[in-house]
Amino acid sequence: MGAGTSFGIYFLAYAIVFVLVAVLVVAACFIGVKWRKNKDAKMMLTDGAAGENSKA
Secondary structure (H helix, E strand, C coil), rough: CCHHHHHHHHHHHHHHHHHHHHHHHHHHHHHHHHHHHHHHHHHHHHHHHHHHHHHH
């Protein structure tokens, strides 16, 4: 096996690992944003309900 072939195989292996890590990071960011939006929505609902109850 030549040096170019070895380089190509190792480069491809590292590129695949890099792409997998990048995809996992992007997916984690989307999940985090979704969770934060849900948490903020729940907080707004509970704050709104508490505000209405205190006025009545």
